[in-house]
Amino acid sequence: MALTYHEQLDLKNTAQLRELVKELPAFASDFFRAMEIKKATNTRRNYAYDLNTFFYFLRTQNPYFKDKDIRTLPVSILDDIQPVDIEEYLSFLTYYERDGQLHRNHEEGKARKLATLNTFFGYYHKKGMIEKNAPSVVDVPRVKEKNIIRLDANEVAQLIDNVESGEKLTKAQKCWHEKTRARDLAIIVTLLGTGVRVTELVGLDIGDLDFDNGAMRVIRKGGNEDIVYFGEEVEEMLRNYLDERLEMTPEPGHENALFISQNNTRITVRSVERLVKKYASTATAKRITPHKLRSTYGTALYQETGDIYLVADVLGHKNVNTTRKHYAAMKEERKRRAANVVQLREKE
Secondary structure, three states: OOOHHHHHHHHHHHHHHHHOOOOOOOOOHHHHHHOOOOOOOOHHHHHHHHHHHHHHHHHHHHHHHOOOOHOOOOOHHHHHHOHHHHHHHHHHEEEEOOOOOEEEEOOOHHHHHHHHHHHHHHHHHOOOOOOOOHHHHOOOOOOOOOOOOOHHHHHHHHHHHHHHOOOOOOOHHHHHHHHHHHHHHHHHHHHHOOOHHHHHHOOOOHHHOOOOOEEEEOOOOOOOEEEEEEEEEEEEEHHHHHHHHHOOOOOOOOOOEEEEOOOOOOHHHHHHHHHHHHHHOOOOOOOHHHHHHHHHHHHHHHHHHOOOHHOOOOOOOOHHHHHHHHHHHHHHHHHHHHOOOOOOOOOO
């Protein structure tokens, strides 16, 4: 039986994780084994990337670790790492070169890597294998709140019109437009009309669509299954594309995929990103990505309902504070408008 998209992704992540763990201290294997029951494969792989960077820093920047074999370090070595070492690491992350490649991290990237270390040290501290957790006493880098970049209503309409007509595309792009028009419309409208993540969209199979109930089955971050509902506009574009899709002959292993590339394989995240960028550039000067289309949907839903819990549920946020953080500015705008709703005296 052919593996699903998410099963294939898990195998790929697991293979990458195993290679990364080979470069870490041997005791790190216990940490990753414990993570298997509560963290998705891509999360564990990201932990491994972050820890690999941390031990690279120790080996190349800290004299104490310079001549030591990272693989043979005992777990007790974590007690020798002081908070100041962690602070030096965060400073190092700002700008460094490795294997001829430049790496940069802003405050958000530093905060994530500090959280990885906190979890890593915390595991061994909880198990009584080390006496302290140095990262836990280091101040978390302050992440600046970013304005939500999203499309306005007129830009959404213009974007869909441009995908439909293809008039504003270059001559070279127009050559492919007629072949991919139905698919591209279905992708753009689905992203705008449901707020699904790009990874959730590319993972859709034909069997995940339920037109009787206006719903689709998606696999969320962390591997949880969820049902996302869609409206008439999304349904129309999906049905139009599906008529073409059922006539296609995908490559082996891609027979169930909903969205198919020109190579007759499941469309990739990168391809959808390029597709969105291509069409969005014809409708707005804003730098639009699939995630910005998700933000556009979340914004519209919050403006219409004012229900942050509903927005969190529909977007698949496990914690409503994640949603509240992103839409805090909108909440303030609603509060400002409310100031003039109640009139104390009739205007003459």
